[in-house]
Amino acid sequence: MADEEAGRRRARGELEAEVMTTLWAAHEPLTPADVQAALGGDLAYNTVQTILIRLLEKGQVRRGPAGRGRGHAYWPAQDAASAAAGRMRAALDGRPDRRAVLQQFAAGLAADDVDVLRALLEERES
Structure with missing residues (x-):
């Protein structure tokens, strides 16, 4: 091995x-x-x-x-979370159908992650 x-x-x-x-x-x-x-x-x-x-x-x-x-x-140069977020944003850049990419990403999330993401989006809206 x-x-x-x-x-x-x-x-x-x-x-x-x-x-x-x-x-x-x-x-x-x-x-x-x-x-x-x-x-x-x-x-x-x-x-x-x-x-x-x-x-x-x-x-x-x-x-x-x-x-x-x-x-x-x-x-x-930046913390791990910021670097990961940057890679996620880069995955969307230049994509003709960003909605489809986001849809596929969201479909693969665990229920706990969906809850966290939903709460973060609600915080952003308020």
């Missing part, structure tokens, strides 16, 4: 998502070495550093001096 996992290629964006999840969970800036350790160390340091630089270029993380020499520490 470990061999299967080691040989498995991650889906597009999966590694970036894992790095972001690690940064959100940390609640403090992390160095590439910190992120590498948190992810289990199976990734090369350079791979982690490359992912962090890509996330920086996309505006998803911020970077500053690590305070431990010449390296950098990284932290999320």
Whole structure:
């Protein structure tokens, strides 16, 4: 099983998502070495550093001096909920039938989520 996992290629964006999840969970800036350790160390340091630089270029993380020499520490540019909401809005952008997308989204919600969404929409209306 470990061999299967080691040989498995991650889906597009999966590694970036894992790095972001690690940064959100940390609640403090992390160095590439910190992120590498948190992810289990199976990734090369350079791979982690490359992912962090890509996330920086996309505006998803911020970077500053690590305070431990010449390296950098990284932290999320926004919290996890704001990032997820942004992805949801992006899924609607440019769609010719936004109503159909929203309808499909709503149809897949659990009853508890429907109640929360309904309450939030009512708050917005008032």
